Amino acid sequence: MVWMGISCLHSDMVKVRHHRLDMAVAAGTGSLSFQPVDDGDAPDGDTLYQLSKLASLTEHLEYEGLVKAADLGKYGDFGVGAPYRLGELNILDGKVYQALHDGTVVVSDLHQRVPFAQLTRFKADFSHSFSSASNIRDFESQLDRLIAPHGRNVFYAVKINGRFPMMRCRSVHFQRKPFKAMKRVMAEDQVITVWHNISGTLIAIYGPGFIRPLAPAGWHFHFLSDDRKLGGHVLDLQAGQVKAEFDSIPQFVLMLPET
Numbered sequence: 732m733v734w735m736g737i738s739c740l741h742s743d744m745v746k747v748r749h750h751r752l753d754m755a756v757a758a759g760t761g762s763l764s765f766q767p768v769d770d771g772d773a774p775d776g777d778t779l780y781q782l783s784k785l786a787s788l789t790e791h792l793e794y795e796g797l798v799k800a801a802d803l804g805k806y807g808d809f810g811v812g813a814p815y816r817l818g819e820l821n822i823l824d825g826k827v828y829q830a831l832h833d834g835t836v837v838v839s840d841l842h843q844r845v846p847f848a849q850l851t852r853f854k855a856d857f858s859h860s861f862s863s864a865s866n867i868r869d870f871e872s873q874l875d876r877l878i879a880p881h882g883r884n885v886f887y888a889v890k891i892n893g894r895f896p897m898m899r900c901r902s903v904h905f906q907r908k909p910f911k912a913m914k915r916v917m918a919e920d921q922v923i924t925v926w927h928n929i930s931g932t933l934i935a936i937y938g939p940g941f942i943r944p945l946a947p948a949g950w951h952f953h954f955l956s957d958d959r960k961l962g963g964h965v966l967d968l969q970a971g972q973v974k975a976e977f978d979s980i981p982q983f984v985l986m987l988p989e990t
């Protein structure tokens with residue numbers, strides 16, 4: 732069963748629900764310190780927090796965001812998202828990284844706002860090693876088979892480490908006002924970069940099919956190289972030997988800006 736909740740950002744409700752959160756932020760280092768949300772009546776178990784609805788990005792041109800990157804630490808230490816005025820956001824081991832348009836990665840400015848993110852406090856429930864996938868569809872099929880015994884109707888966060896004979900990623904140029912629609916951003920400002928024989932981590936989020944259009948459904952992969960210098964949103968890949976750690980997540984909280 733998926734437990735769902737909706738929070739409103741900047742509302743009294745959020746202040747009440749999250750007022751006991753404290754965060755130690757190492758300014759400028761991109762490091763987050765996670766403190767579990769004390770919801771009182773929330774059911775036990777892992778939670779995937781989503782900052783804003785998917786349509787805010789895809790339809791409503793909301794590319795700036797309300798929540799500072801530093802505040803993501805309230806919700807988790809592992810996830811994906813979009814940074815202020817676009818690009819690709821990776822949250823791994825409590826650090827926030829931003830892939831620039833050319834696939835180079837920088838540590839995020841924690842004072843910068845974030846328009847969209849999905850993140851959780853990562854805790855592996857089970858893991859598998861597997862080898863060789865010739866493309867992303869093949870890779871997704873292998874992951875599908877591995878989650879099937881655990882259920883397809885919950886969320887999963889999956890941390891996948893390994894070597895990738897080919898990794899094809901995209902990011903997009905920083906956007907300036909007046910903002911254009913996401914379709915035009917992708918047509919005009921997307922930059923695709925291909926790396927060969929690269930080692931790193933895939934930050935994967937799986938959403939069950941019924942969650943669309945509030946959130947992405949199916950597999951969504953971001954990549955971060957071992958040296959934390961390269962990455963982006965994954966369009967295609969070839970995988971060698973990889974180790975995948977799966978966090979099964981039965982709760983989903985959607986946080987909405989009051990717009």
Ligand SMILES: [Zn+2]
Nearest residue numbers: 811952953964
């Ligand atoms: Zn992405």
